[in-house]
Amino acid sequence: MRNLRIVFMGTPTFAVTTLNAIVEAKYNVVGVVTAPDKPAGRGRKIQQSDVKKYALKKNILTLQPTNLKSDNFLEELKKLDANLYIVVAFRMLPKVVWQLPEYGTFNLHASLLPDYRGAAPINWAIINGETKTGVTTFFINEKIDTGHIILQKETKINSDETVGELHDKLMIIGSKLVIETIKLIESNNVKVIEQPQKEGKIAPKIYTETCKINWNTSIKTIYNLIRGLNPYPAAWSILHQKNDTVKIKIYDVKTELVSHSYQNGKVISSKNEIKIAVKDGYVHIEKLQLAGKRKMDSKSLLNGFSFDENAYLL
Numbered sequence: 001m002r003n004l005r006i007v008f009m010g011t012p013t014f015a016v017t018t019l020n021a022i023v024e025a026k027y028n029v030v031g032v033v034t035a036p037d038k039p040a041g042r043g044r045k046i047q048q049s050d051v052k053k054y055a056l057k058k059n060i061l062t063l064q065p066t067n068l069k070s071d072n073f074l075e076e077l078k079k080l081d082a083n084l085y086i087v088v089a090f091r092m093l094p095k096v097v098w099q100l101p102e103y104g105t106f107n108l109h110a111s112l113l114p115d116y117r118g119a120a121p122i123n124w125a126i127i128n129g130e131t132k133t134g135v136t137t138f139f140i141n142e143k144i145d146t147g148h149i150i151l152q153k154e155t156k157i158n159s160d161e162t163v164g165e166l167h168d169k170l171m172i173i174g175s176k177l178v179i180e181t182i183k184l185i186e187s188n189n190v191k192v193i194e195q196p197q198k199e200g201k202i203a204p205k206i207y208t209e210t211c212k213i214n215w216n217t218s219i220k221t222i223y224n225l226i227r228g229l230n231p232y233p234a235a236w237s238i239l240h241q242k243n244d245t246v247k248i249k250i251y252d253v254k255t256e257l258v259s260h261s262y263q264n265g266k267v268i269s270s271k272n273e274i275k276i277a278v279k280d281g282y283v284h285i286e287k288l289q290l291a292g293k294r295k296m297d298s299k300s301l302l303n304g305f306s307f308d309e310n311a312y313l314l
């Protein structure tokens with residue numbers, strides 16, 4: 001059995017679950033690499049990454065480079081004398097970093113590669129209406145998410161599952177797959193699979209415009225976009241009424257397939273419900289957020305806010 005000395009690289013909560021699994025399994029984590037502290041929120045208070053907070057609690061040495069190619073960072077990394085690097089939800093690594101450890105650098109990716117290479121695989125799987133996804137561990141190489149596959153684990157996507165729910169599910173499945181991968185490397189029993197060269201479905205970064213709802217598309221497309229962005233970064237639209245416009249973020253919805261004569265985007269509201277007309281039915285909004293207000297359910301909003309008869313979303 002190999003005596004592993006591990007450096008873990010990651011930033012958000014998704015990575016913490018895996019790091020905790022490695023620590024709980026009694027592997028020797030000699031250092032953690034995470035994002036630099038940065039100001040966040042309205043007060044611009046300096047925030048530490050979730051991985052850093054965890055590492056500090058566990059007294060694990062933490063490095064926070066701004067430049068992954070800097071001589072100072074590379075020297076600090078070499079001093080740790082690690083022979084395996086594990087990457088979960090971190091930046092793209094330069095070759096000078098990932099080629100350092102004797103047993104390689106592997107990454108956990110939240111899709112069944114080669115499909116959904118890129119920054120937002122969990123969002124895009126739901127936005128595109130996939131019924132299954134999974135997690136993959138693979139050795140890093142020069143191109144993003146193209147290295148030799150070590151292990152994969154598939155899971156079902158439920159028809160009403162949000163990206164937040166799928167994120168949490170894959171976070172657990174992924175942490176277990178990382179432990180399985182470490183065991184294979186530890187025992188020198190890794191058998192890799194080369195990824196096909198063809199480009200599969202992609203998962204590019206999500207931008208603000210990506211999240212804008214087009215009410216002229218099908219009810220299924222709209223539903224998948226909303227749940228694929230719920231709770232973050234959230235699908236949005238612009239509410240037009242009384243010569244005024246306001247941005248509205250939409251979270252929980254249900255759909256109703258039915259014929260009607262309303263224009264797409266028309267808002268129909270009562271004391272208890274808000275529904276939006278689309279070409280093959282209605283999208284019932286259950287949770288939303290108007291600009292400048294808190295997120296709330298529709299009934300709570302309707303207690304103090306009213307839509308006029310000509311209101312529509314665009």
